[in-house]
Structures are given as C-alpha cells and as structure tokens.
Amino acid sequence: MDRLQTMQTFVRVVETGSFSAVAREQSTTQSAVSKQVAALEKYLGVRLLARSTRSLSLTDEGLRYFEETRRLVGEISEAEAHLRQGERTxxxxxxxxxxxxxxxxxxxxxxxxxxxxxxxxxxxxxxxxxxxxxxxxxxxxxxxxxxxxxxxxxxxxVATSQRLLVVGKKYIKKLGKSKPLPRVPQDLLSHDCLIYTGLRTRNNWEFSTADGSSVAVRVHGPMQTNSSEVLRASLLAGAGIGYMPDWTFADLLASGEVVVLMPQWQVPPIxxxxxxxxxxxxxxxxxxxxxxxxxxxxxx
The missing domain is CATH 3.40.190.10 (Periplasmic binding protein-like II)
Incomplete structure (x- = not known):
C-alpha cells in the first residue's frame, strides 16, 4: 500500500463526499478508490467512514484522522511545489x-x-x-x-465595521405624519424593525451615548433574515428600520436613499x-x- 497516495485519496473522498468523484480525478474506478480507503482502515485498525447508500460521513476517529492527514498532505504538496517552482512561488x-x-x-x-x-x-x-x-x-x-x-x-x-441605525425613504413616506421617526432607543418599540440574524445581537439592539449612558431594546418587526443582501433590499422597499453594518448600505447613504437615525446614540462596532x-x-x-x-x- 502506498500510504501517501492512500492518504491523499482519503482526503479527497472526504472533501468531495464521493468515491466516484475521486475515481474520475484519478482516472480509475469507484471500486478501486473504495478499496484504497478500506485498505487504509484495515491498516489503522479503525473505521474512518460511515457508509450508506446515499452518503458518506466521518466517524469520530475519521474526523481526527482527516484533520491531521489533510494538514500533512497539504504540507507535502506545498514542499514539492516549492522545490519545483522556487520558494517564492x-x-x-x-x-x-x-x-x-x-x-x-x-x-x-x-x-x-x-x-x-x-x-x-x-x-x-x-x-x-x-x-x-x-x-x-x-x-x-x-x-x-x-x-x-x-x-x-x-x-x-484585522478590522472593525461600524454599525448604524438607518431607514429608507419609502418607510419615511409610509409613516407620513402618523408617527414620528425614533429619537431615542425606546421609540423603536413602536416601529417595524428589520432583524439581521447574521450577528449575535439579532433583535437585541444596543446603544450608548458619549457620556456613557447605555440601553438595549428588544425590537420586533415584519421579518428577520441571515442575509445582509435581503436586509438591504427590504430597507429600500420600506419594510422597516435597519440596524446594519455600514458596508451593507454605504452607497445608499451617499446617494441619500437611506438616512441615519438617532446619530447622537452610538452603536457597538462589529x-x-x-x-x-x-x-x-x-x-x-x-x-x-x-x-x-x-x-x-x-x-x-
């Protein structure tokens, strides 16, 4: 058994989730790939993969072996590449x-x-x-x-992203004179808020002022999403108020399509x-x- 080749085969089977995909890569048969993995399991004395008719999954031993083997295979490949192409490449x-x-x-x-x-x-x-x-x-x-x-x-x-409380023109127009825009965090409780589940804060929105005052409000609204792009589109559509990373809407802020609310209140950075x-x-x-x-x- 060529142990390095067998280890490389095992790593690719896990990464692709398929014996047949690796067989195509190696220009061999699915049976040959399966036999390589079986030989490795026999050599190690443990089962690495749990096989079913539809899927492959790692056993606990297989996961530990995969983590170390993938690292080793990668380092060997990199060392060979350096020798062939020069250390700087x-x-x-x-x-x-x-x-x-x-x-x-x-x-x-x-x-x-x-x-x-x-x-x-x-x-x-x-x-x-x-x-x-x-x-x-x-x-x-x-x-x-x-x-x-x-x-x-x-x-x-490596960096910090600012987060701002913003609203689109359509939401402002929809409110008309029936309800003022929020001026303090507690005012958000009577507004539709767009909840971003991609960050841990979710609907628990935190604010502070320059003098150290802080408050958190648990907002509600018509939707929540883990997609900043969906949140951006909903903000533009007038669905509610957003508590969002600045990179999500920087261009909209520059064009005036959205405005910042409660600028005197600071929001924790990301x-x-x-x-x-x-x-x-x-x-x-x-x-x-x-x-x-x-x-x-x-x-x-």
Whole structure:
C-alpha cells in the first residue's frame, strides 16, 4: 500500500463526499478508490467512514484522522511545489469563506488582487450566510463578522465595521405624519424593525451615548433574515428600520436613499476576524493571504 497516495485519496473522498468523484480525478474506478480507503482502515485498525447508500460521513476517529492527514498532505504538496517552482512561488488550492454580502461588497476586490499577485493559487471562494464548519468543509481561512463563538479557532482581529441605525425613504413616506421617526432607543418599540440574524445581537439592539449612558431594546418587526443582501433590499422597499453594518448600505447613504437615525446614540462596532482551524498549521499561502487581507482592510 502506498500510504501517501492512500492518504491523499482519503482526503479527497472526504472533501468531495464521493468515491466516484475521486475515481474520475484519478482516472480509475469507484471500486478501486473504495478499496484504497478500506485498505487504509484495515491498516489503522479503525473505521474512518460511515457508509450508506446515499452518503458518506466521518466517524469520530475519521474526523481526527482527516484533520491531521489533510494538514500533512497539504504540507507535502506545498514542499514539492516549492522545490519545483522556487520558494517564492505560492501555489495550490486555497479555500476561503465569508458571508455573502461582505464577500461581494468588501472582500472580493482584495481577493482578486491577491490572485493577481499569486496566479498559481487555485482559489475556492465560498460565500455562505449560514454557519460554515471550517474543518468539515475543508476551509483554510474564514473572514468572520462579530464576536467569535468557537474558542478552538485560531483568530486574528484585522478590522472593525461600524454599525448604524438607518431607514429608507419609502418607510419615511409610509409613516407620513402618523408617527414620528425614533429619537431615542425606546421609540423603536413602536416601529417595524428589520432583524439581521447574521450577528449575535439579532433583535437585541444596543446603544450608548458619549457620556456613557447605555440601553438595549428588544425590537420586533415584519421579518428577520441571515442575509445582509435581503436586509438591504427590504430597507429600500420600506419594510422597516435597519440596524446594519455600514458596508451593507454605504452607497445608499451617499446617494441619500437611506438616512441615519438617532446619530447622537452610538452603536457597538462589529469586530472582523481571520480565523482558521486550530489543528491546522498555516501554510505559506495562508499566511500570505492573511497578511494581504489584513493590510487591505486596515487601509480602509
């Protein structure tokens, strides 16, 4: 048994979730790939994959083995690439994840400039407004917004996003003279509020003043969403008041389509982190990507 080849096969089976996909990559049969994994399990004396007719899933032992094996395989591939192409050349796959709106409106130009500087890197740019398990989905780096829940991640704070209370012209027009716009946080209780579940605050909106006064109100409204893009569209449609990251609507604020409410009240900023699985040692391309993004976001 070629242990390195078998380890590489196992890693790709987990990443693709399919014996047949790996068989196509290796120009072999599904049965041959399955036999490689079975031979590895026999050698290790543990079951790595739980197989069913429709899916594959990692056992607890398989998950631990996958985390370490993927790291080792990546380091070996990188070492070989350095020998072939020279130490300064970055190459190979790089898997990056972030939220959809932030990825499109903030991160994408910086990712593109990184790719221009490193044309031999193959980027897998995952945009997802749900929770992304970095280990399970094989992600090298995630750009995460808000307080971090998982202490097992290697985290580096690289930027801060401001959050503002905003409203669109259509909502103001809909109110007319029937109800004044909110002037203090408690006034929000009588208004329709758009709730962003992509951050931990959800409908618990916090405010403070320059003199240290602070208050939190539990708002309600016609909808909640984990998508900043849906929130932006709803704000424009006049569905309610938003408590949103500034990058979501910066262009709308500049054009006057939305306005800031209660400017005398400050809103807690949103920390932005680069995070990676703790069990995975950073490769040269991951370190280079992190530095590139950190420098770009600091300039902004």
């Amino acid at each position: 970055l190459s190979g796959p790089l898997r990056v994840a972030t939220a959809v709106g932030y990825g499109l409106r903030v991160l994408l130009p910086h990712v593109q400039s990184f790719m221009q500087l490193n044309p031999d890197v193959q980027l897998d740019f995952k945009l997802d407004d749900g929770y992304v398990d970095l280990v399970e989905q094989g992600v090298d780096v995630a750009v995460r917004l808000g307080a971090l829940a998982d202490s097992t991640l290697i985290a580096r704070r 920390p932005i982190h680069l995070v990676s699985p703790a069990a995975r040692k950073h490769s040269a391309k991951v370190r280079a990507f992190n530095e590139h993004i950190a420098n770009a976001l600091r300039v902004e």
